[in-house]
Amino acid sequence: MSESTWAQCLSYLQDELPSQQYNTWIRPLRLQAAEGVICLEAPNRFVRDWVSDRFLARIQELVSEISVDPVSRPEVRLEIASTPKSHFEATLNQPAANTAVATADNIAPAAPIIESPSFPPIIERSTDRPVAENMAKPVNERAVEVEGAIRHQQSALLPNYTFDSFVEGKSNQLARAAASQVAENPGRAYNPLFLYGGVGLGKTHLMHAVGNSLLQQNPNAKVVYLHSERFVADMVKALQLNAINEFKRYYRSVDALLIDDIQFFSNKERSQEEFFHTFNALLEGGQQMILTCDRYPKEIKGLEERLKSRFGWGLTVAVEPPELETRVAILLKKAELEKVKLSEDAAFFIGQRVRSNVRELEGVLKRVIASSRFMNRPIDIPLIKESLKDLLALQDKLVNLDNIQRTVAEYYKIKVSDLMSKRRSRSVARPRQLAMALSKELTNHSLPEIGEGFGGRDHTTVLHATRKIKELRESDADIREDYQNLIRLLTT
Numbered sequence: 001m002s003e004s005t006w007a008q009c010l011s012y013l014q015d016e017l018p019s020q021q022y023n024t025w026i027r028p029l030r031l032q033a034a035e036g037v038i039c040l041e042a043p044n045r046f047v048r049d050w051v052s053d054r055f056l057a058r059i060q061e062l063v064s065e066i067s068v069d070p071v072s073r074p075e076v077r078l079e080i081a082s083t084p085k086s087h088f089e090a091t092l093n094q095p096a097a098n099t100a101v102a103t104a105d106n107i108a109p110a111a112p113i114i115e116s117p118s119f120p121p122i123i124e125r126s127t128d129r130p131v132a133e134n135m136a137k138p139v140n141e142r143a144v145e146v147e148g149a150i151r152h153q154q155s156a157l158l159p160n161y162t163f164d165s166f167v168e169g170k171s172n173q174l175a176r177a178a179a180s181q182v183a184e185n186p187g188r189a190y191n192p193l194f195l196y197g198g199v200g201l202g203k204t205h206l207m208h209a210v211g212n213s214l215l216q217q218n219p220n221a222k223v224v225y226l227h228s229e230r231f232v233a234d235m236v237k238a239l240q241l242n243a244i245n246e247f248k249r250y251y252r253s254v255d256a257l258l259i260d261d262i263q264f265f266s267n268k269e270r271s272q273e274e275f276f277h278t279f280n281a282l283l284e285g286g287q288q289m290i291l292t293c294d295r296y297p298k299e300i301k302g303l304e305e306r307l308k309s310r311f312g313w314g315l316t317v318a319v320e321p322p323e324l325e326t327r328v329a330i331l332l333k334k335a336e337l338e339k340v341k342l343s344e345d346a347a348f349f350i351g352q353r354v355r356s357n358v359r360e361l362e363g364v365l366k367r368v369i370a371s372s373r374f375m376n377r378p379i380d381i382p383l384i385k386e387s388l389k390d391l392l393a394l395q396d397k398l399v400n401l402d403n404i405q406r407t408v409a410e411y412y413k414i415k416v417s418d419l420m421s422k423r424r425s426r427s428v429a430r431p432r433q434l435a436m437a438l439s440k441e442l443t444n445h446s447l448p449e450i451g452e453g454f455g456g457r458d459h460t461t462v463l464h465a466t467r468k469i470k471e472l473r474e475s476d477a478d479i480r481e482d483y484q485n486l487i488r489l490l491t492t
């Protein structure tokens with residue numbers, strides 16, 4: 001099969017599947033030329049099994065339809081791209097040390113240092129110490145200095161960011177499953193694990209959960225967590241100290257490298273170059289990498305193509321904003337951790353009103369807990385209303401029936417008056433039902449009020465609409481995606 005037939009097949013799949021599924025499962029597949037068969041390479045076993053269970057039949061069908069010669073229909077085969085051996089297998093049996101971070105003495109044998117073939121100009125320049133001053137220092141001294149500086153700056157893992165304290169829901173199920181597989185099988189399950197999604201949705205939490213679990217299994221493991229800006233700063237420092245080899249050695253000696261918010265590598269060419277080589281060395285050495293980003297790798301502007309494509313070699317998973325049930329479960333869990341009594345009704349009330357992300361949800365809960373302590377009152381709905389007065393007033397102003405109707409009409413390219421009309425054709429009836437369901441979810445209006453706002457309909461019509469949309473969100477990927485997009489448009 002030619003590249004172009006596969007591209008055609010991809011474009012069908014892209015239309016058929018929600019983007020998250022397409023990006024996670026289909027996009028990483030690579031076509032390998034073979035005679036009479038179509039060999040698709042999956043980056044790892046997990047992707048291969050998943051694609052095989054859920055998408056292979058459809059891929060086969062499409063390939064047969066698209067193929068020029070219908071008689072010799074090629075068979076589609078899925079294989080795993082060859083993966084490196086896990087570095088953890090080699091280090092797991094080493095004696096435990098008191099620290100999870102290497103010292104100059106206990107540094108594990110470094111992965112081969114690949115010198116950059118070309119040396120682009122340094123653009124992430126810093127000016128606090130002239131290079132010449134450091135050139136005079138003996139190499140060992142510089143190495144210790146760089147090691148010390150890096151170790152000093154490196155962030156510690158947060159001990160409370162564990163799998164136990166992470167509440168699972170539909171929005172993060174896949175990411176959590178992938179993270180726990182990485183924790184069980186570092187360097188082998190998926191490398192790198194790439195978590196992406198909006199702010200405050202739990203990417204850092206999951207990343208730390210893997211790190212904490214690795215340290216629990218092997219206290220001697222060198223698990224390094226840092227923000228991408230730290231990597232850039234360390235590199236600049238190393239260049240100033242004329243100790244870039246020590247920098248390379250340090251980062252390549254880790255058992256697991258966790259880098260947060262890699263979108264900050266954007267337009268930092270020298271850092272990308274350095275990271276590219278670190279990445280290759282770690283991958284070759286079977287050392288685990290986990291990366292987070294606020295968007296899908298291919299959408300990061302100012303990032304080299306070769307890095308983008310390498311990020312897809314492991315598993316790329318989205319973390320979505322949590323749905324209501326998960327928001328409520330998170331609130332109950334956080335209250336339990338804080339040893340505070342929170343009824344389900346109260347959690348539901350907050351969860352319905354705070355929808356953007358988990359960090360905001362936590363902030364609101366903290367405010368409510370503080371008010372309850374301050375006023376010495378139990379957490380009930382009147383107390384919540386009082387302590388969140390400003391936020392609720394602002395929300396009422398922002399999300400109302402009017403702007404829900406306008407947003408939905410715009411989204412489906414229909415008129416607001418269609419939503420009010422009695423027209424029953426699918427092209428307006430479905431958007432109308434969605435708009436009603438969103439009104440129920442996002443505003444404090446009662447069913448009769450919503451019915452009234454949609455051309456004087458009965459409250460049972462609104463009830464039917466909300467039930468129908470709930471059902472469709474389970475069974476119809478397009479409706480699920482539309483609903484999430486609309487929530488996002490209306491609440492952020």
Ligand SMILES: Nc1ncnc2c1ncn2[C@@H]1O[C@H](COP(=O)(O)OP(=O)(O)OP(=O)(O)O)[C@@H](O)[C@H]1O
Pocket residue numbers: 161165166167168172197198199200201202203204205206292294330358359362
């Ligand atoms: N599913 C969850 N269960 C429990 N706590 C969660 C969950 N998701 C997020 N949190 C909490 O929400 C807060 C924000 O999460 P985190 O810092 O991991 O977000 P993030 O996706 O990395 O955001 P950013 O991109 O802004 O760094 C943290 O305190 C985290 O513990």
